[in-house]
Amino acid sequence: MEANTRSTGRLPAAFLTPGSSSFMDFLSDQSPEMLPGNRSLPPLQGAIEAPHGTTIVAASFPGGVVLAGDRRATMGNMIAQRDIEKVFPADEYSAVGIAGTAGLAVEMVKLFQLELEHFEKVEGAQLSLEGKANRLSTMIRSNLAMAMQGLAVVPLFAGYDVDREKGRIFSYDVTGGRSEETGYASTGSGSIFARNAMKKLYREDLTEEQALTLVVQALYDAADDDSATGGPDVARRIYPIVTVITDEGFRRLGDQESADIARSILERRLEQPDGPRAALL
Amino acid sequence: MSTPFYVSPQQAMADRAEYARKGIARGRSLVVLQYADGIVFVGENPSRALHKFSEIYDRIGFAAAGKYNEYENLRIGGVRYADLRGYTYDRDDVTARGLANVYAQTLGTIFSSAAEKPYEVELVVAEVGSAAEGDQIYRLPHDGSIVDEHGSVAVGGNAEQISSFLDQRHRDGMTLAEALKLAVQALSREPGGGEREIPAERLEVAVLDRTRPQQRKFKRIVGRQLTRLLDADAAGTTPTDAPSDIEETDSTTTETDNGTGTAPGSTEE
Numbered sequence: 307m308e309a310n311t312r313s314t315g316r317l318p319a320a321f322l323t324p325g326s327s328s329f330m331d332f333l334s335d336q337s338p339e340m341l342p343g344n345r346s347l348p349p350l351q352g353a354i355e356a357p358h359g360t361t362i363v364a365a366s367f368p369g370g371v372v373l374a375g376d377r378r379a380t381m382g383n384m385i386a387q388r389d390i391e392k393v394f395p396a397d398e399y400s401a402v403g404i405a406g407t408a409g410l411a412v413e414m415v416k417l418f419q420l421e422l423e424h425f426e427k428v429e430g431a432q433l434s435l436e437g438k439a440n441r442l443s444t445m446i447r448s449n450l451a452m453a454m455q456g457l458a459v460v461p462l463f464a465g466y467d468v469d470r471e472k473g474r475i476f477s478y479d480v481t482g483g484r485s486e487e488t489g490y491a492s493t494g495s496g497s498i499f500a501r502n503a504m505k506k507l508y509r510e511d512l513t514e515e516q517a518l519t520l521v522v523q524a525l526y527d528a529a530d531d532d533s534a535t536g537g538p539d540v541a542r543r544i545y546p547i548v549t550v551i552t553d554e555g556f557r558r559l560g561d562q563e564s565a566d567i568a569r570s571i572l573e574r575r576l577e578q579p580d581g582p583r584a585a586l587l
Numbered sequence: 588m589s590t591p592f593y594v595s596p597q598q599a600m601a602d603r604a605e606y607a608r609k610g611i612a613r614g615r616s617l618v619v620l621q622y623a624d625g626i627v628f629v630g631e632n633p634s635r636a637l638h639k640f641s642e643i644y645d646r647i648g649f650a651a652a653g654k655y656n657e658y659e660n661l662r663i664g665g666v667r668y669a670d671l672r673g674y675t676y677d678r679d680d681v682t683a684r685g686l687a688n689v690y691a692q693t694l695g696t697i698f699s700s701a702a703e704k705p706y707e708v709e710l711v712v713a714e715v716g717s718a719a720e721g722d723q724i725y726r727l728p729h730d731g732s733i734v735d736e737h738g739s740v741a742v743g744g745n746a747e748q749i750s751s752f753l754d755q756r757h758r759d760g761m762t763l764a765e766a767l768k769l770a771v772q773a774l775s776r777e778p779g780g781g782e783r784e785i786p787a788e789r790l791e792v793a794v795l796d797r798t799r800p801q802q803r804k805f806k807r808i809v810g811r812q813l814t815r816l817l818d819a820d821a822a823g824t825t826p827t828d829a830p831s832d833i834e835e836t837d838s839t840t841t842e843t844d845n846g847t848g849t850a851p852g853s854t855e856e
Binding site: 315316332420423427 | 638641661666670671803
């Protein structure tokens with residue numbers, strides 16, 4: 307529904323009422339049917355077939371944080387999309403990667419981005435990183451009814467905390483439970499493999515380039531063992547989406563940059579299929 | 588019971604217009620100018636927190652003179668309108684024209700409704716295009732009319748004098764530093780004809796910059812960047828003699844401006 311400008315065409319009173327700086331609050335007053343959480347599903351037998359996004363990984367390094375995702379969406383045993391994008395900038399200093407039902411997740415991200423932008427415009431200041439993470443929590447919680455029917459959305463949120471001057475990572479569960487991760491985190495179907503790969507490779511003093519390599523390595527390992535996670539597709543030139551957030555803000559690596567990282571890893575894996583070996587003791 | 592006096596509709600409207608104009612004239616003026624890479628907003632504002640200019644949407648900026656609580660409400664209404672429209676359709680479907688229209692309807696309804704006091708505000712809604720031809724600037728006076736402006740516009744207390752000053756000197760394709768300098772010159776003019784100095788700390792400056800790589804083109808210019816731009820002018824006056832020449836030749840016309848410039852002053856009394 308457009309701005310409800312019936313009769314005189316003037317802005318309705320709700321638009322001019324001071325108070326909330328939240329777009330979601332405004333939407334729930336003005337046109338509640340547009341809020342994702344306000345839809346209810348009829349009771350169904352079994353799971354609903356819809357494309358699912360898979361693995362997202364994040365790792366922090368001194369000075370920032372990297373967030374990356376593979377490009378595959380699956381529907382049951384079928385590949386629904388080879389080049390889906392699952393990592394988005396949330397605002398200048400944060401990004402969100404999504405696993406779960408792709409359609410709902412993309413809508414959630416769109417609303418989340420708007421929520422942050424709206425607050426910033428109305429208040430003239432950005433939300434704190436914790437505040438942003440909490441807003442995302444609320445949005446996931448409002449999707450709980452859908453999650454119970456198999457349409458869950460589980461994002462990973464990463465950002466640069468301007469006050470504390472460091473990169474931070476927040477992971478979520480389907481009920482909106484939020485927990486801050488130290489070092490590295492992953493979500494989605496391949497998350498176990500990705501997390502274990504990072505567990506062996508992560509160090510606290512990684513440089514930005516090393517952190518970028520680390521997350522692409524982790525995605526490679528996830529794709530190696532999880533059928534729903536896509537590896538680098540050399541033939542079609544589809545490589546993971548890799549983003550980095552530092553005090554300079556959000557940056558998404560160009561296609562060539564991310565291809566170079568993925569190809570250099572691929573090259574090494576031709577000789578060592580299981581990737582770099584960690585020390586035994 | 589007392590019988591109310593008969594007041595002719597013309598008189599009632601004139602009184603309301605007078606009331607609104609006086610309220611607006613109490614506020615400081617601000618100017619909005621086109622320059623080569625976009626649109627610049629310049630105003631005198633001693634407050635760092637209460638802004639006269641703000642971002643409405645990706646390419647749309649908002650400027651207001653007059654009563655703070657009234658234009659702040661309109662600003663938030665505009666942000667909500669734009670965000671809701673962009674969420675419903677697409678970001679490209681939010682236009683300054685649509686927003687100006689909604690503002691005009693809102694101001695017009697309030698102005699002509701006897702139950703409400705007229706808003707003492709004058710707004711500017713500007714949208715930066717992908718090229719200079721696509722730039723749009725709308726001025727919205729208190730009564731709900733829309734004026735489609737080109738090049739430069741001034742609103743607030745001393746607006747008429749400042750606009751005639753700007754009209755004569757503004758040209759297309761100015762650099763940001765040139766436009767900023769011109770704006771500061773215009774704002775420094777006193778209603779009586781004198782000039783005063785406006786220090787950089789009291790200036791509020793924002794731009795809609797079409798060359799910004801981000802989707803959101805609105806940016807505030809503060810601190811070092813602002814002083815650098817203002818200083819660039821001072822340094823730039825020696826190599827570019829042409830603009831300074833024009834200033835000097837125009838100083839005679841400025842005095843004749845003051846003749847017309849007394850017109851708004853006299854209506855204020």
